[in-house]
Every structure is written in C-alpha cells, then in structure tokens.
Amino acid sequence: MDWSFFVGHVNYWLFVVLMMTGLYVVVAKGNLVKKIVGLNMFQTAVFMLYISMGKVHGGTAPIFPTDMKIDPATVYTNPLPHVLILTAIVVGIATTALGLALVVRIREEYGTIEEDEILEIEQDMASEENRIHGQAMGGRA
Amino acid sequence: MATESVHDVALTLHDQLPILQLVVPFLAAPLVMVVGAGRGVAWLIAFLASLAAFAISALLLAQVIDGGFLSYQIGGWAPPLGIEYRIDAVNAFLLFLISGVSTLVLPFAYESVKAEIAERNQALFYTCYLLCFAGLLGVTITGDAFNVFVFLEISSLSTYAIIAAGADRDRRALTAAYDYLVMGTIGATFFVIGLGLLYMMTGTLNMGDLADRIAPQTDNRTIQAAFAFIVVGMGLKIAIYPLHLWLPNAYTYAPSAVTAFLAATATKVAVYVLLRFSFSVFSPGFAFENYTYELIILPFAILAMFAASFIAIFQTDLKRMLAYSSIAQIGYMLLGLSLMNASGLAATMVHLFNHGITKAVLFMGVGALTLRAGSSFYASIRGMGRAMPLTAAAMVVGGLSLIGVPGTAGFISKWVLVQAAFEKGWWPVAFLIVLSSLLAVVYVWRFVETLYLHEPARDAAEAPLTMVVPIWITALACVWFGINTDITMTAANTAAETLLSGSTGLAEPSPWTSALPAGEASH
Amino acid sequence: MLESIPTAFLFFAMGLLAMAVPKGAARSALLVVIPLIAAWQVWTLPEGNLAPVTFFGLDLELMRVDRLSRVFGLIFCLIAALGNLYAWHLKDTVQQVAAPLYAGSAIGAVFAGDLVTLFFYWEGTAIASVFLIWARRTLGAYNTGLRYLIIQVGSGVILMAGIALLYAETGSIAFDRMTLGSLGTWCIFFAFGIKCAFPLLHNWLQDAYPAATITGTVVLSAFTTKLAVYALARGFAGTEILIYIGAIMTLFPIFFAEIENDMRRVLSYSLNNQLGFMVVGIGVGSEMALNGTAAHAFVHILYKALLFMSVGAVLYRTGKVKASELGGLYRTMPLTATFCLVGAASISAFPLFSGFIAKALILDQAAAHHHAIVWGALVFASAGVLSHSGIKIPFFTFFAHDSGMRPKEAPTHMLIAMGITAFLCIFIGVFPGTLYAILPYEVDYHPYTAAHVVGQLLLLCFALLAFGVLYRTGRHPAEIRCINVDSDVIYRKAAPSVVHIAARAISAIWQAHAGFWMRKTDLVLRGLYASHGPEGRMARVWPTGAMVLWIAILLGVTLAVIFVT
Amino acid sequence: MSDHRPATDDDLPALGRLLTWVDRPGSGTKLFRALGGFCAALLVIDLLISKHGHFHIEDVWAFYGVYGFLSFVCVIYGAKTLRFFAKRNEDYYGAQAIDREDYPLDQTGVTKEADDA
Incomplete structure (x- = not known):
C-alpha cells in the first residue's frame, strides 16, 4: 500500500471516514436529534461515494453543445451516478424530515428527547404492564 | 442519445399490465389525500385501487406461472439504460400475495382505523398506506437494482409514518417508528452502498445485465464486499435474528391494520429482494455465497427459530407474541434459503406465501379483539372465544397453521422444508425444525387457552362483519392452500427453478450491452 | 351431477347433516334415504377413474370404479340403508353421525384407486367405528373400544409404513395387485390381515363386536372385515x-x-x-x-x-x-x-x-x-x-x-x-x-x-x-x-402382568431420578424466563444505538467470512 | 322386564301360538323322526343321481352324509375339549369388562315397556 494507492483512492478513504463517523454518532449519541444528524452524515458519505465514482479522469461536464456536433475525442464524465444520487438526496431529505417530525412528536409525548430517559419511561411502562397482566394470568406470564 | 423505441404499434391495455400494477395504487395515493374530507371515500378509493392491483397481479401470475417472464420497458427505453420491469414466477407470486393481503386487510381496516386513528388523520393514513403498498409492489416488480432502492425507501418512509399513527393508542409507537427509521435507513443505505460497489465494477444497474457482468469477476473483492453490504442491508429489513430488534415494537404499537399488512408483506418483500440478488444477480454457484449462508444465515436462522419462540411463549401481549413468532418464522424462510437447493428455495417461497396469509389472519384477529376488548393483553382477551366465536375460531385456524398442523397452509411449508433438509442430508436441521414447531404449539396453545378456557373478562359483541368476513376469507385460504397445493406449490417450484437457473440475462440484446465494457464507468 | 361427487362424500355430508337435523323421524329418514341415493349412484356410475386429485404432487384416485369395487360399494350402500332403517328408533347423535362416517370411509376405501387414499379411509373406518362401541357408554365398552382402536389404528400405521416402503421401492402408490416379497408388501399384507382377522390377529373382532350397541354391531359387522377382504382381493x-x-x-x-x-x-x-x-x-x-x-x-x-x-x-x-x-x-x-x-x-x-x-x-x-x-x-x-x-x-x-x-x-x-x-x-x-x-x-x-x-x-x-x-x-x-x-388373553392378561412388573421396577428407578431431573428442569425454565421473559435480556427494548451496533458487527462478520474463505 | 305379561297361550301372536306345537310333549321326537326319514330319503336319492365331483370320494354313496355327521360330532367333542382348557369365570378380566356388566337398559326398549306397564 504505497502513497499513490492512498492518494488515488482518497475519495474512498473519505467515504469510509465519513460513514464511520456517521455510524458512530448514531450509536454513541443519546440525543435523538443528534442521531438524525449522524444518520445524515452517514447518507452523505454514500452520496460522495457515488458522485466521485462517476468522475472520469479528464472528463468534462456531460453537456452536449447546442448544435449537437459532438467531438468524438471529448471525454465526458459519467452522469448516471449523479442522477441516481439526486434521487438518493431526495430520499435523504425525506428521511430527515420524517425523523425530525417524529422527534417533535416524541418530545410532546415523553417530554424529553434523550434516549436513556425515554427508555427508562418505557421500561417502567413495560414493568407496570407485566405486573398487572402477569398477575392477571396467575403469575404464569 | 435516445435509445430506439422498441414498439411501433400502440400497446394494448394487456401489455401495459406491469406498469398499471404500480401506477394504480400510486395515483390513488394523492387522490385519497385530495378528496380526503370524507373518510368513507378515502377508504373506498384505497380499496378499489388495491382490488384493481390484485386483479392485475392475478393476470400477471397466470401468464408466468409455468415459467418464462414478461419484460416491460418504462417509457419505451430499452434496458440496460432504461428501467425494465421484469416479471417471472418469483415476483408475480409475491405481487399476488401483497395485493391479495392488501385487498383483504383494507375492508378490515375500515372499522379498525376508525377506532384507532384520529379522524383528521385518516385520509393521510390511507395515503401513506397506498404509498407503502405501491412501494412494496415496486420493489417486487422492478428489474432495475437502483429502482429497488427507490421503491424500498418509498415503502419504508410511508411505513414509518403509518406505524407512528399508532401513537393515538400508545405513545411507544413513536419511538418504535423512530427506531425503525434509524435502522431502516441504515439498512437501505447499506443496500445502496452495495449497489454503488456493483455499479463501480460493472457499469450497469439492470439486474439481468449485472448478472452477466458479475459472472466473470467473482474473485473481485469489491463484488464480494457488495454482496456483504446487500445481505446485511436486506437482512435488516427482513429482521434476521440479531437485526430484528426494531420489529417487536413496530408490530406491537402500529395500528392493527398496519401490523396485519406489514407482517404479511413487508418482510416477505425483503426476503424476495435477498433471493433475487443472491440468485439472479449473483449466481447461486458462488462459493462466497455458500459460506455466507452456511456460516452466518443458517446459525442465525436456527437461533431465531428457538430464541424468538421462547420469547413468544413468555409474552403477556398477544400482538407482541405474534411479532416474536414472526421473527421465528422468518428463521424458517432463511433456513430454506440457506439450504441452497431447489426444494429449500421452494420451501422459502411457499412459506413466504403461507406465513403471509397465516399472520394476516392472526393479526387481523388480534385487531378485532383489540377493537372489542380494548387491548390485546392476554388478561383482557380472556374468554373472548365465547363472546366473539367467529373471530376466535378463525384465530384458532390461524394458530393451527402457525404450528403446521396437517390440513393447513403452515403444514405444507414445513413439510416441504423438512423434506428439503432431508434431501440435503441435514438430518439435525430437520429435527430442529420439528422441535421448534413444538414451541409454536406452546405459544399457540396459550392464546387458545386464554380465548376459550377462561371465564370471559367482559361482555363484548362479535366483531363487525367488515372484519369477520376478511378474517374468515383469509382463514379459509389457510385451509384451502393447506389442502389444494396446486397454485402455491407450482408457483413456488417454478420460482425455485427460475432462481436456481441463475440470471436470464437481458431481455433483448441492446447496442449498449456491448458499447459499455465492464468497469469503464469507474474511472 | 352425482357422478362428480365421490360416493364417500355423500356419506360424510349425511353425517354432517345428521348433526343439523333434529333427532327423530326426519333424521332417521335422512339416514335411510341418502345411502339409497348413494347405492343408485354406484349402480349408475360408469367405470373408470372418476375423481383424480393431485395432492402434494401425488396423483390420487378417489373414485376408481370397476366391477370389483362396484359390487362391494353397492352392498356397502345397501347395508348402510338397512342398518339405519334398523336403527330408526335411535335418538343418539353420536351413533347417528359415527355410522355414516364409518360407512363413508369404508366405501371411500373401496373406491380408492391408490394406496394413500386407501390409508386415509382405512384410518377413517377405525376412528369412526370406535364410537359405535363407546356409544354403549359403559366402562367395559370404553375399555374394549380403546383396545379396538389401538389395534385398528395400528393396522393403519403398519399400512402407512408399508406404503412408504413400497413407494420408496417402486415409486408408485397405485393400488393394484402386489406380490409378497419386499418388506413393504409384507407390511401392507399384515395390515390387511389385522383388519381381516387372520388367525392370532383375530381377537379384536370377538372382543369388540359384542361390546358395541345393538344397532352399532349390525353396522360394524358389515364394513371393516369386508373392506379388508376387498383390499386383499384387490392387492393379493x-x-x-x-x-x-x-x-x-x-x-x-x-x-x-x-x-x-x-x-x-x-x-x-x-x-x-x-x-x-x-x-x-x-x-x-x-x-x-x-x-x-x-x-x-x-x-x-x-x-x-x-x-x-x-x-x-x-x-x-x-x-x-x-x-x-x-x-x-x-x-x-x-x-x-x-x-x-x-x-x-x-x-x-x-x-x-x-x-x-x-x-x-x-x-x-x-x-x-x-x-x-x-x-x-x-x-x-x-x-x-x-x-x-x-x-x-x-x-x-x-x-x-x-x-x-x-x-x-x-x-x-x-x-x-x-x-x-x-x-x-x-x-x-x-x-x-x-x-x-x-x-x-x-x-x-x-x-x-x-x-x-x-x-x-x-x-x-x-x-x-x-x-x-x-x-x-x-x-x-x-x-x-x-x-x-x-388369543386376547395375551394382551388382556399376560401383557398387563408383565407391564405391571416392569412398571414397578421402572417407577422405583424413576423415583430416584425424578427429583433430580425435576430440579434441573425447573432451573432451565427459570433461566429461560429470566432471559426470554417479557423483562428478560432477550425481549427487552434495546436502545437504538445497540441495534445499530449489531448491524455493524454483522457486516464485519459477513465481510470477514467472505474474504477469509 | 317382560315377565309381567300373563303367559297364557291365548295372548300370544298367531304365529307364536302356532309354533307352541314344538313344545308339546312328543313333538321333539316327531321332529327327530321326520328328520331321520328325510335323511333316509336323501340317501335313496343319492343312489339314483349321477355325480361328477372334482374328487372321486365325492362320488361315493352317502359320502356327504357320513362326512356331515362325523364333522358335527367332531365339532361338538372338539368344543367340549376346548372348553375344558379355555373356560374361565365371567370376572376373569376384572370388573371393567363387558362380560360382567349388563347391557345398559336405558338403551333398550325394556325400560320403556316397564314405564308403560
């Protein structure tokens, strides 16, 4: 693994770093909004992977001249991954919006957006249910 | 650089069936929102769209049940550049299941949604439901790998929304939806990373074309990594055992109709995608696949069969119990898959279908009980077998099918699965399948006992007819497909053969196939 | 219209109808008329394989009509009508449902063109007929019925084993003439022999028939053994x-x-x-x-x-x-x-x-x-x-x-x-x-x-x-x-004595070990509940982060497996 | 039970009354003699008809008669011998066997008659 290999794949290294950072945020942060942010970083890493993949060395923007006289020597960058990622970006925005909307609703219902506090509330609810229904089932639940 | 338009003559409506399958529910979704005011209308539009989709899927299945496939080119753009819808026995069978279940769940949903979701949200609910439905159909029908991702996200996003709609009854629906959103997004993103890696190596996204181009470079690490990403990403959607953690809460706190629909379809679609990629895109002969299945999927499948069943036994909530039972049943499907032989695949396919209808009966039954008893805890549904004889009897049928009692659909799939294990010579696995069925006996007996052998906890009327009728149609389907295996086994066997024969390649050779050498697109 | 319904189904329908129709003349008349209709159907049916069905990939023949099966089918229908006429006074739903199911199973077995169908009806006769004995409703009849049921069902199980062996050997489930030789055919022969009351396999007959009800014995006497005779005539x-x-x-x-x-x-x-x-x-x-x-x-x-x-x-x-x-x-x-x-x-x-x-x-x-x-x-x-x-x-x-x-x-x-x-x-x-x-x-x-x-x-x-x-x-x-x-002294007297002695020995050993294992089982159950119960480790709600961690771990493992192999 | 009915012959059904002939003293002997006569007649006829049995012994005069007589005697003495070995009390198989219990009367017409009376 020499220097040129490292430089030649710099977009992948950045992709890996960004992806892992995103995942780490999702795993490590207890704040629900921060988790969404982590998720966003994670997705952005993928956008980067795709977009950098479409780049062809020495290629120009894939726009045809208006007279449609195309020089066969011209190298174009592959536009397809870019187009794909446009869709993925839309998906990402939708996910973020929905996620944040859920966070708002959770804040309304639980009064907090810290995961450990929410879990504690839910654990209490579950224990209470088990107590009630466990007894009702003759302790066999 | 337009590709040539393939068809000069106008297509008949019949030729347009593949796109109609998708377009009908898709267009119905905004329509529901526009007319939203009267919920009866919203429901009616959703139901009609679903019914139409069901009819279309039946027509499609009839065309491909004996083998062969239909290829539909969106906008007349030829694959691999254009998006192709490719229908063979495998996905036609699944389309049939999805639209069938939806058509049965919607009549049930009418009363259930009225009781469980605030009135102002109901039109939005049906919109999301239709989007989810259309998304699932889209994932199944398309022959384009990236298209799978797009539809997957459409169905997922709407799924998060309709799960969260259960918050009117229990606020934990919100956290369930949030968890599912985080997990689902990561899963889908893994999937799309896998696609990116594949695209990098092949320069194409059409499944048939992908298969042709992957075949010569199976030793490539990038291809192998792509496989790992796709398996894990889809595994999350399937709820493979350690990745199942989103499922119990999502199923438990979602509105009853949503649970019935999702349990019968969503995970099944994910299994389908895994099958499609494992067999049609990557070909079944790849050594790395075999190892993945034998060393990772198989142990977790068996673990799921037992651990999830044990959890199910100890539950206090019937709905949650059924959710865990679903995880166990997914274990059976993955087991069939990891056998990697024709009968194993047939078992997976037939179990997809049979478990789909079985769970539809049970979750609809739970929905009806919840409507009358207020919750699905064992304590509140005690003795309801006497108050709601029709619903309870149908649930017993579903329970028998879940166990795999002869004469029910569940028996057929387990029978085929055990046979497949024998065929492979995996006697211990066959033994484990039977053993885990005994656990199913325990948890099914628990709810049957609760329903029948206790003094009723409350007075309640039988569920409304709009619920009882779809429940019973599905219950009878459980029995029918347990006795008459013509449709299911033929379709499953054809599907297994189709999958095992690997990719069929592109529908029509196109100049683009040769014009784009593999790997060129990645600098 | 009647041609398309297997005759046995007419009887099953009759059994179900009998449950619905109130006791008395209407039900009794129903039980007499339908067998006569069935007899007429059997009389007029054309020869051939009239109701082929595919089940589990097996080709079943529910209605194989030829001259041999027709004569047995005819007399079975006829005696069902006469037996039910004889039982006109009955107001006992158990018998009035069991008798048609029993007769229907026997007739179904006669018209079975393959061994699998035969097996199902074979067991059907065993299970339906025992109720004609239990309907006497005395302890003696109950015990006799149990003995009868064990032997009859045993015959079915042996038949099943024979069919499986034969299928493995020849790949066919057709019910045609067989030659004794393989284990499979011997099993089938033996199963037929039990129902046909071969010497030393005969005693269930003299044990059970006197124990049935007055009307039940009339019905019993007609079907089971003659079905076995038919099966032997067809197969051997x-x-x-x-x-x-x-x-x-x-x-x-x-x-x-x-x-x-x-x-x-x-x-x-x-x-x-x-x-x-x-x-x-x-x-x-x-x-x-x-x-x-x-x-x-x-x-x-x-x-x-x-x-x-x-x-x-x-x-x-x-x-x-x-x-x-x-x-x-x-x-x-x-x-x-x-x-x-x-x-x-x-x-x-x-x-x-x-x-x-x-x-x-x-x-x-x-x-x-x-x-x-x-x-x-x-x-x-x-x-x-x-x-x-x-x-x-x-x-x-x-x-x-x-x-x-x-x-x-x-x-x-x-x-x-x-x-x-x-x-x-x-x-x-x-x-x-x-x-x-x-x-x-x-x-x-x-x-x-x-x-x-x-x-x-x-x-x-x-x-x-x-x-x-x-x-x-x-x-x-x-x-x-x-x-x-x-010969029934063997299983009614000698065998129980042996079992009794053995049971005492076993129970002594069991007593010694049971306590130990009961404690073990209890521990296992407690352990399962602790981990899998509603609040157990396995079933608890997990934080999102932990779930995501699982994804990462699984991805790592998968990649490792793929790359290493 | 039905014993409450007066046992005079006049109450019997016509056919039953006719059949009481067999119980009259001497009737048994008459019947036995008639049977003997019939057998003798058969033996005579057996001489007259031509027979073509599968076995030669079938064609021997009175073969079937002798065989029938001896068979019957064999059956009776065989059965008596068997009884010597096989006979047991009715409670041999314990109290829970049908041999010990009466047929449940409520399933017969007997109780109904008793009610009528």
Whole structure:
C-alpha cells in the first residue's frame, strides 16, 4: 500500500471516514436529534461515494453543445451516478424530515428527547404492564 | 442519445399490465389525500385501487406461472439504460400475495382505523398506506437494482409514518417508528452502498445485465464486499435474528391494520429482494455465497427459530407474541434459503406465501379483539372465544397453521422444508425444525387457552362483519392452500427453478450491452 | 351431477347433516334415504377413474370404479340403508353421525384407486367405528373400544409404513395387485390381515363386536372385515399362503363359537369363520374364485346383518344376550324368530338360501384347483357353521328351554329391516343369476344341479341328525355362564402382568431420578424466563444505538467470512 | 322386564301360538323322526343321481352324509375339549369388562315397556 494507492483512492478513504463517523454518532449519541444528524452524515458519505465514482479522469461536464456536433475525442464524465444520487438526496431529505417530525412528536409525548430517559419511561411502562397482566394470568406470564 | 423505441404499434391495455400494477395504487395515493374530507371515500378509493392491483397481479401470475417472464420497458427505453420491469414466477407470486393481503386487510381496516386513528388523520393514513403498498409492489416488480432502492425507501418512509399513527393508542409507537427509521435507513443505505460497489465494477444497474457482468469477476473483492453490504442491508429489513430488534415494537404499537399488512408483506418483500440478488444477480454457484449462508444465515436462522419462540411463549401481549413468532418464522424462510437447493428455495417461497396469509389472519384477529376488548393483553382477551366465536375460531385456524398442523397452509411449508433438509442430508436441521414447531404449539396453545378456557373478562359483541368476513376469507385460504397445493406449490417450484437457473440475462440484446465494457464507468 | 361427487362424500355430508337435523323421524329418514341415493349412484356410475386429485404432487384416485369395487360399494350402500332403517328408533347423535362416517370411509376405501387414499379411509373406518362401541357408554365398552382402536389404528400405521416402503421401492402408490416379497408388501399384507382377522390377529373382532350397541354391531359387522377382504382381493389375489390362512380361519372359530355364551360373540366367531371362506377364494385367485369371494362377501353381509339384527332385537326387548339366559322367545317374538331362521338357513347354505349359491363357488374352485385338504377343511367347516350359527343361535335363543320371558315382538322398523334383509337372502338364493350378473367376472356356474343340492342336503341333514342325537342324549355342551380365553388373553392378561412388573421396577428407578431431573428442569425454565421473559435480556427494548451496533458487527462478520474463505 | 305379561297361550301372536306345537310333549321326537326319514330319503336319492365331483370320494354313496355327521360330532367333542382348557369365570378380566356388566337398559326398549306397564 504505497502513497499513490492512498492518494488515488482518497475519495474512498473519505467515504469510509465519513460513514464511520456517521455510524458512530448514531450509536454513541443519546440525543435523538443528534442521531438524525449522524444518520445524515452517514447518507452523505454514500452520496460522495457515488458522485466521485462517476468522475472520469479528464472528463468534462456531460453537456452536449447546442448544435449537437459532438467531438468524438471529448471525454465526458459519467452522469448516471449523479442522477441516481439526486434521487438518493431526495430520499435523504425525506428521511430527515420524517425523523425530525417524529422527534417533535416524541418530545410532546415523553417530554424529553434523550434516549436513556425515554427508555427508562418505557421500561417502567413495560414493568407496570407485566405486573398487572402477569398477575392477571396467575403469575404464569 | 435516445435509445430506439422498441414498439411501433400502440400497446394494448394487456401489455401495459406491469406498469398499471404500480401506477394504480400510486395515483390513488394523492387522490385519497385530495378528496380526503370524507373518510368513507378515502377508504373506498384505497380499496378499489388495491382490488384493481390484485386483479392485475392475478393476470400477471397466470401468464408466468409455468415459467418464462414478461419484460416491460418504462417509457419505451430499452434496458440496460432504461428501467425494465421484469416479471417471472418469483415476483408475480409475491405481487399476488401483497395485493391479495392488501385487498383483504383494507375492508378490515375500515372499522379498525376508525377506532384507532384520529379522524383528521385518516385520509393521510390511507395515503401513506397506498404509498407503502405501491412501494412494496415496486420493489417486487422492478428489474432495475437502483429502482429497488427507490421503491424500498418509498415503502419504508410511508411505513414509518403509518406505524407512528399508532401513537393515538400508545405513545411507544413513536419511538418504535423512530427506531425503525434509524435502522431502516441504515439498512437501505447499506443496500445502496452495495449497489454503488456493483455499479463501480460493472457499469450497469439492470439486474439481468449485472448478472452477466458479475459472472466473470467473482474473485473481485469489491463484488464480494457488495454482496456483504446487500445481505446485511436486506437482512435488516427482513429482521434476521440479531437485526430484528426494531420489529417487536413496530408490530406491537402500529395500528392493527398496519401490523396485519406489514407482517404479511413487508418482510416477505425483503426476503424476495435477498433471493433475487443472491440468485439472479449473483449466481447461486458462488462459493462466497455458500459460506455466507452456511456460516452466518443458517446459525442465525436456527437461533431465531428457538430464541424468538421462547420469547413468544413468555409474552403477556398477544400482538407482541405474534411479532416474536414472526421473527421465528422468518428463521424458517432463511433456513430454506440457506439450504441452497431447489426444494429449500421452494420451501422459502411457499412459506413466504403461507406465513403471509397465516399472520394476516392472526393479526387481523388480534385487531378485532383489540377493537372489542380494548387491548390485546392476554388478561383482557380472556374468554373472548365465547363472546366473539367467529373471530376466535378463525384465530384458532390461524394458530393451527402457525404450528403446521396437517390440513393447513403452515403444514405444507414445513413439510416441504423438512423434506428439503432431508434431501440435503441435514438430518439435525430437520429435527430442529420439528422441535421448534413444538414451541409454536406452546405459544399457540396459550392464546387458545386464554380465548376459550377462561371465564370471559367482559361482555363484548362479535366483531363487525367488515372484519369477520376478511378474517374468515383469509382463514379459509389457510385451509384451502393447506389442502389444494396446486397454485402455491407450482408457483413456488417454478420460482425455485427460475432462481436456481441463475440470471436470464437481458431481455433483448441492446447496442449498449456491448458499447459499455465492464468497469469503464469507474474511472 | 352425482357422478362428480365421490360416493364417500355423500356419506360424510349425511353425517354432517345428521348433526343439523333434529333427532327423530326426519333424521332417521335422512339416514335411510341418502345411502339409497348413494347405492343408485354406484349402480349408475360408469367405470373408470372418476375423481383424480393431485395432492402434494401425488396423483390420487378417489373414485376408481370397476366391477370389483362396484359390487362391494353397492352392498356397502345397501347395508348402510338397512342398518339405519334398523336403527330408526335411535335418538343418539353420536351413533347417528359415527355410522355414516364409518360407512363413508369404508366405501371411500373401496373406491380408492391408490394406496394413500386407501390409508386415509382405512384410518377413517377405525376412528369412526370406535364410537359405535363407546356409544354403549359403559366402562367395559370404553375399555374394549380403546383396545379396538389401538389395534385398528395400528393396522393403519403398519399400512402407512408399508406404503412408504413400497413407494420408496417402486415409486408408485397405485393400488393394484402386489406380490409378497419386499418388506413393504409384507407390511401392507399384515395390515390387511389385522383388519381381516387372520388367525392370532383375530381377537379384536370377538372382543369388540359384542361390546358395541345393538344397532352399532349390525353396522360394524358389515364394513371393516369386508373392506379388508376387498383390499386383499384387490392387492393379493392368487397369493397361495392365503389359502391356508383362510382354511385355518374357517376351522378354529367353530369350536369357540360352540362353547361361547354371549350370542353376539358367537356371531362374531361365525363371522370370522365365514371370512375364512372368502380368504380361501382370494388365495385361489382364479376369476371364478374371486367371483366366489365377492359373492360370498355380498351375501354374507346380508345374512350376518340379519342374524345380528334378530339377536339385537332380542337384546332390545329383553336386555339379555347370553344363551344361558335366553330361550323360548318364539312365543312372543315369532317374526323375529322366523327371520333369524332365515338368516341361519342362509349362513348354513341350505339350498334356496343365499349362502348356498355363494359358498359353492369357493368350494368348487378350491376343489377344481386340487387343494384336497383345504377342500376337506371347508366342507368340515360348512358342517361346523351349521352347529353354531345354524342351530345354536336360533335354537337357544328362541326355542330350547323356556326362559319364562314374554317380551313384545320387535319394533316395527326392526321387523321391516329384518324382513327386507331376509327377503334379499331368499331372493338371491332362489335367483342366483341376479347376483352372478354383477360379479367382477363372467360367471359360468350352475349351483342347482341335482348332485350339488343332494350333496349339500345330505351334509346338513346328517349334521342336524347328529345334533338331534347328541342333544337328546345330553352330550351337547350345556349353555353355561362363562367366558373362554382366546388369543386376547395375551394382551388382556399376560401383557398387563408383565407391564405391571416392569412398571414397578421402572417407577422405583424413576423415583430416584425424578427429583433430580425435576430440579434441573425447573432451573432451565427459570433461566429461560429470566432471559426470554417479557423483562428478560432477550425481549427487552434495546436502545437504538445497540441495534445499530449489531448491524455493524454483522457486516464485519459477513465481510470477514467472505474474504477469509 | 317382560315377565309381567300373563303367559297364557291365548295372548300370544298367531304365529307364536302356532309354533307352541314344538313344545308339546312328543313333538321333539316327531321332529327327530321326520328328520331321520328325510335323511333316509336323501340317501335313496343319492343312489339314483349321477355325480361328477372334482374328487372321486365325492362320488361315493352317502359320502356327504357320513362326512356331515362325523364333522358335527367332531365339532361338538372338539368344543367340549376346548372348553375344558379355555373356560374361565365371567370376572376373569376384572370388573371393567363387558362380560360382567349388563347391557345398559336405558338403551333398550325394556325400560320403556316397564314405564308403560
């Protein structure tokens, strides 16, 4: 693994770093909004992977001249991954919006957006249910 | 650089069936929102769209049940550049299941949604439901790998929304939806990373074309990594055992109709995608696949069969119990898959279908009980077998099918699965399948006992007819497909053969196939 | 329309309908009319495989109609109607549902074209029929029923094993002629043999039939064993060992019947003896011999039912069925006595009665194929039949010493049922052509030759003479209260003793270990609950982060597995 | 039970009354003699008809008669011997066997009659 290999794949290294950072945020942060942010970083890493993949060395923007006289020597960058990622970006925005909307609703219902506090509330609810229904089932639940 | 338009003559409506399958529910979704005011209308539009989709899927299945496939080119753009819808026995069978279940769940949903979701949200609910439905159909029908991702996200996003709609009854629906959103997004993103890696190596996204181009470079690490990403990403959607953690809460706190629909379809679609990629895109002969299945999927499948069943036994909530039972049943499907032989695949396919209808009966039954008893805890549904004889009897049928009692659909799939294990010579696995069925006996007996052998906890009327009728149609389907295996086994066997024969390649050779050498697109 | 419904389904529908229709005349009428419709259907069905079904990739044939299955199907339908007419007075849903299901299973089995269908119906007869025994609703009947059920279901299990072995060997489940040789065919043969009451496998019959209800025994006597005869005729015609098995079957029950006190058990032994004739016919296996078997089964179902009906009528009127308690009933039950005499004459094969024209076919064939010893045994058995069924049944029930009982004549519907059956016995005896016409093969035989008639009369009349001499000199065995042990002593007495001793030994060992294992099991259950219970580690709600971590771990493992291998 | 009915012959059904002949003193002997006569007649007829049995012994005069007589005697003495070995009390198989219990009277017509009376 020499220097040129490292430089030649710099977009992948950045992709890996960004992806892992995103995942780490999702795993490590207890704040629900921060988790969404982590998720966003994670997705952005993928956008980067795709977009950098479409780049062809020495290629120009894939726009045809208006007279449609195309020089066969011209190298174009592959536009397809870019187009794909446009869709993925839309998906990402939708996910973020929905996620944040859920966070708002959770804040309304639980009064907090810290995961450990929410879990504690839910654990209490579950224990209470088990107590009630466990007894009702003759302790066999 | 337009590709040539393939068809000069106008297509008949019949030729347009593949796109109609998708377009009908898709267009119905905004329509529901526009007319939203009267919920009866919203429901009616959703139901009609679903019914139409069901009819279309039946027509499609009839065309491909004996083998062969239909290829539909969106906008007349030829694959691999254009998006192709490719229908063979495998996905036609699944389309049939999805639209069938939806058509049965919607009549049930009418009363259930009225009781469980605030009135102002109901039109939005049906919109999301239709989007989810259309998304699932889209994932199944398309022959384009990236298209799978797009539809997957459409169905997922709407799924998060309709799960969260259960918050009117229990606020934990919100956290369930949030968890599912985080997990689902990561899963889908893994999937799309896998696609990116594949695209990098092949320069194409059409499944048939992908298969042709992957075949010569199976030793490539990038291809192998792509496989790992796709398996894990889809595994999350399937709820493979350690990745199942989103499922119990999502199923438990979602509105009853949503649970019935999702349990019968969503995970099944994910299994389908895994099958499609494992067999049609990557070909079944790849050594790395075999190892993945034998060393990772198989142990977790068996673990799921037992651990999830044990959890199910100890539950206090019937709905949650059924959710865990679903995880166990997914274990059976993955087991069939990891056998990697024709009968194993047939078992997976037939179990997809049979478990789909079985769970539809049970979750609809739970929905009806919840409507009358207020919750699905064992304590509140005690003795309801006497108050709601029709619903309870149908649930017993579903329970028998879940166990795999002869004469029910569940028996057929387990029978085929055990046979497949024998065929492979995996006697211990066959033994484990039977053993885990005994656990199913325990948890099914628990709810049957609760329903029948206790003094009723409350007075309640039988569920409304709009619920009882779809429940019973599905219950009878459980029995029918347990006795008459013509449709299911033929379709499953054809599907297994189709999958095992690997990719069929592109529908029509196109100049683009040769014009784009593999790997060129990645600098 | 009727062609498309397998006949068995008509009976099953009848069973279900019987549950819906209120007790009384309507239900009783239903139970008589539908078998008649079924009989008409069987009569008019074309030959061929009428209801092919695919199940699990197996091609099943639910309705294989040919001449052999038709004659059995016909008599089964007919006797179902007569039996139900005899049971007109019943107001017992259990019996009125079990009887049609039982008859339907037997008919379904007769028309089964493949072994899998046969197996299902085979078990169906076992399970449905036991309710006719349990319907007596006494502890004794319950125990007997259990024994009966175990043996009958056991026969089905062995059949299943045989079918599986045969399928593994030949890849076919067709129910056609088989040759003994492989383990599979031996299993099937053995299963048939149990239902056919082969020697030493026979005792379930004498155990169970006297335990059933009055009307139940009539129905029972018709189906199970004759179904087995049909199955043997279909599968093992011409198997030589059957000739000797059959010969033994004709002989040994005679002696038991002679000293048995319970009249219905006498008839059960007699039934066993008659089966022997049919089995010999199957063993000979020629077309005429098979005709003889079919004819004998046909007439035997009628006269055996008639005898059970007349004894049943006595039981119905007096509550007693033991020879030592009966006698002299002809005074008040003369019609029943007459019908009983008709049945007795038929089974003894007096000329002009149905037994004469059917048994002759088998005897003739045994002789024609030079089985001299077997032939001698059959003639001996013919005289023996006279001793118990021909003389003992009518004589000690209706004549002999007066028991002092003056019961009423049997109820009208029983008389009608017996009358019709008796009429059929005589009609077939007088016009043998009517029966010969529906037999599986062309019949070229004339029973009424001078030599045959005189020979038969000599045999029977001298036997009667012998009875006269022995009875008048007090040498005929007295009718006393007792039972006689048969092979059932093995499983009713010896085996339980052995089991008892073994059980005590085992329980001693168990006591020592049970405590230990109970504690272990308890620990395991507690452990499972702790981890898998609602609040256990495995079932708790996990933080999102932990779930995501799982994804990462699984991805890592998958990648590692793929790259390493 | 049915014993409450007066046992005079006049109450019997016609056919039953007719049949009481067999119980008259001497009737048994008459019947036995008639049977003997019939057997003798059969033996005579057996001389006259031509027989073509499968076995030669069938064609011997009175073969079937002798065989029938001897068979019957064998059956009776065989049965008596068997009884010597096989006979047991009715409670041999314990109290829970049908041999010990009466047929449940409520399933017969007996109780109904008793009610009528």
